[in-house]
Amino acid sequence: MPVPVLTTPRPEDADGWFDFLVTQQAATYTGLVPADFAERQRSYRDAWVPELAERFAHPGSSRALVAKVGDEIVGIASIVDAPLGWEVDGGFTPSPANRQLDRLYVSRDFHGTGLADALLSNVDDGRPMYLWLIDGNERARRFYSRRGFADLDEQFAAGDSWGGVAMHRMLRSMAR
Known part of the structure; x- marks a missing residue:
């Protein structure tokens, strides 16, 4: 199996990132979200x-990585x-931390290879952070x-595009 290269995404990666994200989310949440989710x-x-x-x-304080094999994206993390704007708009505040892991997806071909761990380890700045997890x-x-x-002991309904599926947050107070 080829070894993915981890790099900081460039503006020209935006189209591929978006397409990869939607494809991976649809695959990950099949049966949990509406059939027309993608x-x-x-x-x-x-x-x-x-x-x-x-x-x-212009990443500012955000941190992102893309994993590629050649020109193909096989993983993303950020x-x-x-809180993000949708969290404020949805009343999901206060946030349990000032940082959020908002993306970590790996192609199924790379599940179990350590790629997700490598992406997380290399994008993580060690500060407390949380993430949103779709129940199930x-x-x-x-x-x-x-x-x-x-x-976290909470439960919320995701937005309309997610079909209102149940979700909650997970918190990591300190880096391990």
Whole structure:
């Protein structure tokens, strides 16, 4: 199996990042989200791709990595300042930490290879952070639990594009 190269995403990676994200989310959450989930997510393309390109050009305090084999994206990870606008708009504040792991997805071909751990380890700045977890995603819950994240005793409904699926946050108070 080829070894992915981890790099900081560039603005020209925004299209591929978006497409990879939607594809991986649809695969990860099959049976948990509506059948037209990917179509719903793709409707955000025109807004999100320019935002991603800008963020990759001027990352500020956000941290992102992309894993590639050749030109193909096989993994993504990013940590951002929290709370995000959708969290504020949805009333999901206060945040349990000032940083959020907002993306960590790896192609199924690379599950079990250590790529997710490499992405997380290399994007993590060691500060306390949280993430959102779709209830029923036990593989992810176990992965994050092994890395010091704990489920918070809360439950929220995801937005319309996610079909209102149940979700909660996991918090890691200190880096392990």
